[in-house]
Amino acid sequence: MKRSTTVYYFDHSATTKPHKDVLDTFVKVNEEYYANSSSIHELGVEAHMLLSRARKQIADILKTDETKVIFTSGGTESNHFAIHGLAKSLQSRGKHIITSSIEHPSVLESMKQLEAQGYEIDYLPVNDKGIVLVEEVKTRLRKDTIVVSIMHINNELGSMQPIDQIAKVVHLNSRAIFHVDAIQSFGKYPVSFSVLGADVITLSGHKFNGLKGSGIVAWKNHLSFEPIIVGGGQESGLRSGTVPVAQAVAFAKAMRMAHENQLLMLSTYIRWNIKLRTFLNQFRDVRILSPDEAAAHILTISVRNIKGEVLVNALQAKGIIVSTSSACSSKQTKISHVIEAIGLSDDYKKGVIRISLGTSNTDLQIEEFIKHFSTIMKQIKGD
Amino acid sequence: MEWKELLIRYGELSTKGRNRNAFTGRLRDNIRYAFADLPKFQIVTERDRMFIRPNDQYTMDQLIERLPRIFGIQSFSPVASCSLDLEDIKHTAIKVVESLERTDKTFKVTVKRSYKPFEMETNELQKFVGSHVLRTFPEIKVQMKKPDIDLHVEVRRDAVYMMAQVIQGAGGLPIGSNGKSLLMLSGGIDSPVAGYQMLKRGVRLDAIHFYSPPYTSELSKEKVMDLAEKLSRFGASVKLHIIPFTAIQQEIQKQIPENVSMTTTRRMMMRIADLVREDTNALAIVTGESLGQVASQTLESLTAINAVTTTPVLRPLIAYDKLDIIDIAQEIDTYDISIRPYEDCCTIFTPASPKTKPKLEKVEFYESFKTFDEMITQAVTEREIIMFPKKKQDKFSDLL
Numbered sequence: 001m002k003r004s005t006t007v008y009y010f011d012h013s014a015t016t017k018p019h020k021d022v023l024d025t026f027v028k029v030n031e032e033y034y035a036n037s038s039s040i041h042e043l044g045v046e047a048h049m050l051l052s053r054a055r056k057q058i059a060d061i062l063k064t065d066e067t068k069v070i071f072t073s074g075g076t077e078s079n080h081f082a083i084h085g086l087a088k089s090l091q092s093r094g095k096h097i098i099t100s101s102i103e104h105p106s107v108l109e110s111m112k113q114l115e116a117q118g119y120e121i122d123y124l125p126v127n128d129k130g131i132v133l134v135e136e137v138k139t140r141l142r143k144d145t146i147v148v149s150i151m152h153i154n155n156e157l158g159s160m161q162p163i164d165q166i167a168k169v170v171h172l173n174s175r176a177i178f179h180v181d182a183i184q185s186f187g188k189y190p191v192s193f194s195v196l197g198a199d200v201i202t203l204s205g206h207k208f209n210g211l212k213g214s215g216i217v218a219w220k221n222h223l224s225f226e227p228i229i230v231g232g233g234q235e236s237g238l239r240s241g242t243v244p245v246a247q248a249v250a251f252a253k254a255m256r257m258a259h260e261n262q263l264l265m266l267s268t269y270i271r272w273n274i275k276l277r278t279f280l281n282q283f284r285d286v287r288i289l290s291p292d293e294a295a296a297h298i299l300t301i302s303v304r305n306i307k308g309e310v311l312v313n314a315l316q317a318k319g320i321i322v323s324t325s326s327a328c329s330s331k332q333t334k335i336s337h338v339i340e341a342i343g344l345s346d347d348y349k350k351g352v353i354r355i356s357l358g359t360s361n362t363d364l365q366i367e368e369f370i371k372h373f374s375t376i377m378k379q380i381k382g383d
Numbered sequence: 384m385e386w387k388e389l390l391i392r393y394g395e396l397s398t399k400g401r402n403r404n405a406f407t408g409r410l411r412d413n414i415r416y417a418f419a420d421l422p423k424f425q426i427v428t429e430r431d432r433m434f435i436r437p438n439d440q441y442t443m444d445q446l447i448e449r450l451p452r453i454f455g456i457q458s459f460s461p462v463a464s465c466s467l468d469l470e471d472i473k474h475t476a477i478k479v480v481e482s483l484e485r486t487d488k489t490f491k492v493t494v495k496r497s498y499k500p501f502e503m504e505t506n507e508l509q510k511f512v513g514s515h516v517l518r519t520f521p522e523i524k525v526q527m528k529k530p531d532i533d534l535h536v537e538v539r540r541d542a543v544y545m546m547a548q549v550i551q552g553a554g555g556l557p558i559g560s561n562g563k564s565l566l567m568l569s570g571g572i573d574s575p576v577a578g579y580q581m582l583k584r585g586v587r588l589d590a591i592h593f594y595s596p597p598y599t600s601e602l603s604k605e606k607v608m609d610l611a612e613k614l615s616r617f618g619a620s621v622k623l624h625i626i627p628f629t630a631i632q633q634e635i636q637k638q639i640p641e642n643v644s645m646t647t648t649r650r651m652m653m654r655i656a657d658l659v660r661e662d663t664n665a666l667a668i669v670t671g672e673s674l675g676q677v678a679s680q681t682l683e684s685l686t687a688i689n690a691v692t693t694t695p696v697l698r699p700l701i702a703y704d705k706l707d708i709i710d711i712a713q714e715i716d717t718y719d720i721s722i723r724p725y726e727d728c729c730t731i732f733t734p735a736s737p738k739t740k741p742k743l744e745k746v747e748f749y750e751s752f753k754t755f756d757e758m759i760t761q762a763v764t765e766r767e768i769i770m771f772p773k774k775k776q777d778k779f780s781d782l783l
Contacts, residue, residue: 029782040600040601040602040725042601045605049605049779050779050782053783057783194444249779249782249783252783253783256783
């Protein structure tokens with residue numbers, strides 16, 4: 001099928017387009033501060049100072065200090081570092097870890113690796129809204145629980161976990177370290193150590209108009225992590241490899257811009273979300289899977305007895321870009337673990353598509369979506 | 384939890400007799416200075432305590448986080464407030480206790496009822512609040528003597544005020560209440576700690592550092608600047624004097640026998656420091672020396688070095704063990720900076736076996752062949768002066 005020339009992008013949870021200013025920063029830093037930030041000559045010192053400033057800016061937004069932020073190659077590495085790093089360094093205290101059944105694969109697969117290494121992993125179930133019950137967390141906490149890892153906003157449904165409440169329960173009832181994957185929420189909802197109550201937060205740059213290949217791990221109190229990547233001892237020995245200063249600075253810039261626009265954008269997403277929900281509710285065969293309380297920028301729906309892929313292609317022909325559940329799993333034909341977890345009936349399981357909003361959308365684009373979706377539904381369903 | 388105000392207890396200040404007003408005024412100014420980046424807030428100074436009333440939650444959070452670094456405060460407590468309505472009082476009491484760690488804790492309620500027309504008497508209100516808290520949190524037990532949690536309830540005309548948490552302050556005296564000194568800041572672990580100890584006694588600081596390019600790198604200078612920046616976070620600005628020391632060091636290498644060159648180097652540093660001290664109207668020189676730690680810190684060495692001046696040289700760490708110093712360095716967040724592995728001017732020309740018991744007469748004899756006076760004056764006039772906390776460098780701001 002041929003693609004339409006105008007593109008209305010509704011797949012921001014898969015990735016976003018880097019902001020022009022972020023790209024400018026990336027180019028400028030590469031041109032002027034290309035020296036190795038570990039070098040002791042003047043150019044190296046300058047690069048190092050710039051890197052420190054970027055790190056400080058990130059720490060300030062998250063409300064921690066700059067010694068507790070490291071740069072990684074993205075969300076997946078960040079999650080790996082947090083989970084493996086903590087599990088290894090805390091193993092003398094215990095080998096029990098709690099997570100949820102709807103985490104991102106980078107978390108779930110890490111957990112599987114640990115399971116094979118003799119760790120005991122508890123996968124919390126979620127209710128039909130994709131939400132972990134706080135009580136359930138409490139009952140599973142044990143003396144030897146070392147890590148609890150729960151995502152803030154789910155990438156496939158947009159369901160938002162009661163992170164602050166879970167943090168309270170974890171901290172009151174155990175010595176476990178609470179990791180929050182806030183990759184889908186930063187820039188959309190308030191994310192900081194004071195708001196979430198987490199001990200460790202992981203972020204990925206390309207989800208908020210930054211660059212792919214850049215992420216961070218940040219933590220609040222003194223923690224020790226066993227490094228995964230060893231070598232030259234960069235990033236305080238926690239993550240070796242020459243630090244890509246330009247990526248780091250671009251990350252800090254994208255993060256600041258997303259942070260500054262967060263409130264304004266959230267009110268816009270809420271407005272669009274209500275508009276789309278009102279529209280989609282008219283169709284007998286469309287079910288909105290994202291719960292009412294879900295994050296406003298992710299709207300996952302399913303059309304009865306239609307394959308998600310068919311809808312994606314039909315919309316694409318009109319220039320509208322959406323995805324089938326998450327981009328990571330959409331190339332695989334099996335039903336996503338998140339969709340399985342909320343217990344959807346068979347006739348809806350295959351027709352899942354995700355509409356995810358972002359800074360590139362406009363009121364007009366929402367209108368266009370509504371117009372074209374109606375046409376497509378008429379064609380395939382006669383609605 | 385939304386707090387209404389902070390109650391500040393002065394500690395040692397309370398014993399300062401008629402100078403009290405000067406001290407509390409100083410403390411108030413220091414708090415204003417340290418939080419100049421935040422929206423304005425009200426400070427009410429009373430005889431034995433102080434109240435701070437911020438207008439928004441962010442300011443309150445920042446105050447709670449940063450007040451423990453301000454000297455002259457023994458402890459402080461976040462205070463909640465509610466209306467005189469009994470239901471409201473119950474609800475607020477629960478919220479206040481809820482914000483505390485409660486497992487295995489003992490508890491009591493103290494009531495002060497300055498608004499007499501209030502519907503309940505003191506004991507009645509005490510029981511009323513106490514029983515409600517106990518019912519809600521079965522994990523805590525009552526204990527009248529030295530309880531872990533002492534929930535204070537004060538009924539005033541306008542509102543009821545409640546607090547339970549006591550956050551430890553830094554203690555000491557407000558900076559500026561004890562004059563100014565010059566700190567010799569090397570970049571090692573000890574000197575920032577010595578500076579901190581003096582700040583804690585209310586002394587304002589300038590710092591002096593000896594810099595020997597090209598033998599020592601930009602990074603070693605940056606390290607000292609970071610240390611000065613850290614010290615400036617304790618509520619007073621720190622002026623850093625960076626002395627170009629290369630020429631003098633080279634001259635010492637040439638003129639003085641190797642095994643006493645270290646002693647002479649220190650004597651030159653002390654002479655320069657004394658000139659800078661005079662120039663900045665400081666009263667004393669502070670060093671991080673600890674007895675016997677290295678060759679230059681034996682009693683004999685200290686005597687030979689100290690002989691160049693009659694200015695008081697304060698050595699707050701003289702009887703400290705290294706490990707205790709490291710503990711403090713970690714606490715005040717300078718340790719990680721101090722252990723950055725860059726050469727400083729003391730380590731580049733280290734003799735293989737410096738004299739641990741240098742004889743003053745001999746040192747003076749060796750130094751007599753060359754007059755260092757001119758070089759010293761030149762080093763002092765050519766010094767670089769940097770103020771901390773530093774204004775933001777804006778070179779990078781468009782990139783970030």
